[in-house]
Amino acid sequence: MPEVSGFVADGFEPVRAAFEANFRDHGDLGAGVCVYRDGAPVVDLVGGVTAHGSDDLYSADHLQMVFSTTKGAAAICAHLLAERGQLHLDAPVASHWPEFAANGKADIPVSWLLCHKSGLVDVDRPLTLDDALDWDRVTAALAAAPPIWEPGTQHGYHAVTYGWLVGEIVRRVSGRTLGRFFADEIAGPLGLEFWIGLPDEQIPRVVDLVPPGPPPGVHFGSPDDPQPGMIEMLQLLMGPDSLIARALTAPGGAFASETVWNEPAVWQAEIPAANGITNAGSLARMYAATVGEVDGVRLLSPATVARAIEPQTEGADAVLIFEIPFGLGFMRDAPFAKFGSPTAFGHYGAGGSVGFADHEAGIGFGYVMNKMDLGIAGDPRTSALIDALYGCL
Numbered sequence: 001m002p003e004v005s006g007f008v009a010d011g012f013e014p015v016r017a018a019f020e021a022n023f024r025d026h027g028d029l030g031a032g033v034c035v036y037r038d039g040a041p042v043v044d045l046v047g048g049v050t051a052h053g054s055d056d057l058y059s060a061d062h063l064q065m066v067f068s069t070t071k072g073a074a075a076i077c078a079h080l081l082a083e084r085g086q087l088h089l090d091a092p093v094a095s096h097w098p099e100f101a102a103n104g105k106a107d108i109p110v111s112w113l114l115c116h117k118s119g120l121v122d123v124d125r126p127l128t129l130d131d132a133l134d135w136d137r138v139t140a141a142l143a144a145a146p147p148i149w150e151p152g153t154q155h156g157y158h159a160v161t162y163g164w165l166v167g168e169i170v171r172r173v174s175g176r177t178l179g180r181f182f183a184d185e186i187a188g189p190l191g192l193e194f195w196i197g198l199p200d201e202q203i204p205r206v207v208d209l210v211p212p213g214p215p216p217g218v219h220f221g222s223p224d225d226p227q228p229g230m231i232e233m234l235q236l237l238m239g240p241d242s243l244i245a246r247a248l249t250a251p252g253g254a255f256a257s258e259t260v261w262n263e264p265a266v267w268q269a270e271i272p273a274a275n276g277i278t279n280a281g282s283l284a285r286m287y288a289a290t291v292g293e294v295d296g297v298r299l300l301s302p303a304t305v306a307r308a309i310e311p312q313t314e315g316a317d318a319v320l321i322f323e324i325p326f327g328l329g330f331m332r333d334a335p336f337a338k339f340g341s342p343t344a345f346g347h348y349g350a351g352g353s354v355g356f357a358d359h360e361a362g363i364g365f366g367y368v369m370n371k372m373d374l375g376i377a378g379d380p381r382t383s384a385l386i387d388a389l390y391g392c393l
Contacts, residue, residue, distance in 0.1 A: 002028075003057060004047035011392055015043045018388035022381045023048055029210060029371035030058030032280035033385055036288035036364035039295070043389075044281055050207045050370065063193065063205045063277050064368040065261060067349035068159065070196060070276030072356075074166050075114060075308065075329025075347075076290060076299060077181050083304045087173050089114070089328065093165075096172040103146040113165045114328040115312035116155045119147025120165060121243060121319055127252030129260055133269040135177070138251050139168045148243070149318065155326065156318030159247040160255060163273030166329070179270040187282075189297050190289055194278035198267040206277060208262045212351065212374040243319045248350075274349075283355035283366025287346060291359040305359055309345040324377060337377040340386040348377040361393055 002023045008016045015035065022028040030048035034041060050056040081087035087096075089111045094101035100108070105118070112118045123141040131137045142164055149156070158165065167178035174181050179197035187194050195202065249256045260266050267277055289299045300308070309327040316323050325332040330345040337348055339356045344363070346356025351372030356365050365386070373379035 002048040004045055006045035006060070007043075008045070009042040012042050012389075014388040014392055015385060016045060018384040019045050019047065022384060026380045026384065027371060027373075028369060028381055030062070030207060031367065031369035031371075031381070032058070032060070032062075032064075033367045034280040034284035034365070035389060036284045036294065038362040039288060039292050041281070041284070046280075048370075052210065058207065058370070060279070060281070061205060062207045063202060063279055064207055064353070064370060065209060065267065065275060065277050066283070066353040066355075066368055067261075067274050067351060069283065069347050069349035069353045069355050069368075070271075071162055071273055072330060072347035073182055073186070073194065073196065073276055073286065074163060074170075074178060074272040076186060076286070077170050077178055078110075078114060078166055078329060079300055079304050079308050080185060081170065081173050082307075083301060087169065089307075093118075093169065096169055097143065099140070099143040102144050105147065105151065108147075108151045110169055111312070111328055112151060113158075113162070113169065115326045116158050116162070116317075116319075117152050117313070118158070118165065119149040119151050119156070120145060120161050121148055121156055121158050121247040122161065122250040123252050125252055127254045129254050129266075132251055132254035132271075133265060135164070135167075135270060138164045141251060142168075154318050155313040156243060157247060157320045157324075158273070159244075159319070160250045160271070160273050161247075163271050164251075167270065167272045177270055178272045182272075186286065186299060190282075190285055190294060190299075192278070192282040192286055194276060194282040194286065196272050196276050197270040198264075198277050200268070202277070203264050203267065206264075206267060207370045209351065210371045211258060212372040244321070247319045278366075278368065280366035280368045283353075283368065284364040285366075286364070287355050287357035287366070288362075288364025291357045291364070292362055294364075302359070305345075331377065338383055338386060340390040348382075351375070352379050352381055354378065354382050361390075363389070363393075365389065 032046040035043035048058045123145045170178045311325045313326045322336045324337045331337040333339040343360040344358040348354045353368045
């Protein structure tokens with residue numbers, strides 16, 4: 001059994017048992033889980049190792065990239081500006097970002113960026129990785145691009161472009177990049193170890209992600225051949241030009257290779273849909289502060305939370321195919337995005353990470369891991385932890 005360290009408060013021992021069982025039963029390699037209740041931590045655990053065959057223990061000092069779990073942090077930035085009266089979510093994007101009006105996008109409201117209705121899951125030109133790491137090049141390409149569908153007529157997961165779309169609104173309104181705004185207004189006041197744009201000195205703390213294997217019983221080529229990564233598997237299963245393949249490799253195919261996500265240059269850029277780097281404790285603390293005070297800091301008022309989590313979508317997602325209900329920037333509880341309660345909201349990240357809050361239960365939750373599972377929103381590890389947590393309440 002891999003070594004697990006940390007603490008659980010009385011009454012939350014089943015969460016520790018589920019966390020330990022994840023290493024035995026569900027293939028966890030290195031991971032952390034943290035739960036806040038009513039503004040204080042009640043679970044804070046880490047366990048496992050940093051890589052297959054390594055003796056380097058996964059510890060509280062390690063950091064992990066959390067893919068789309070980052071989207072929740074970006075959404076909090078937008079809602080904080082809205083609460084201050086600086087950003088009106090029903091106003092046209094072009095009122096803040098005039099260039100965005102090109103190609104029939106003049107009437108798209110800010111809210112449609114947050115709930116994936118704008119039709120900008122990709123740009124209309126190929127881009128290189130160097131292009132994708134240049135904020136101005138990507139936002140210029142998005143401003144110029146035509147929507148893939150008529151905005152507002154359907155929703156489809158803007159897997160990577162979401163971050164530049166919401167981030168450019170934050171930049172235009174606040175005068176700061178989203179990463180800087182997040183550091184100043186959220187991470188700093190709460191003392192989070194959470195970066196969107198990683199500083200040089202933090203690079204040695206980051207643990208590389210281990211890509212998922214194929215689904216049980218599925219082999220591409222010989223079982224002895226190297227197996228494709230998540231994006232390659234989706235392209236093989238659903239077609240290289242499918243919306244999900246385009247969305248996950250956007251902008252313009254720049255992220256077609258999953259190996260780039262383990263490169264420090266990608267960690268250091270600002271990609272607010274996908275490259276947040278943090279730990280479970282900071283995720284849980286951030287979400288706890290959206291629904292209550294944490295050491296005197298509360299991020300969002302109850303009225304702002306109510307607006308943010310009101311469902312904006314229904315039915316199958318045009319990109320993901322299955323249904324995940326979205327509020328304004330947050331996933332809501334559903335079979336394909338399980339949070340444990342209809343009152344919970346948050347965001348999953350590709351491979352398994354998740355952060356969420358439950359305003360009725362007073363919960364902030366975070367889970368990070370280095371071994372990815374073949375899922376966009378959750379897997380048996382997160383389900384087991386969430387079931388155990390709600391069984392304790």
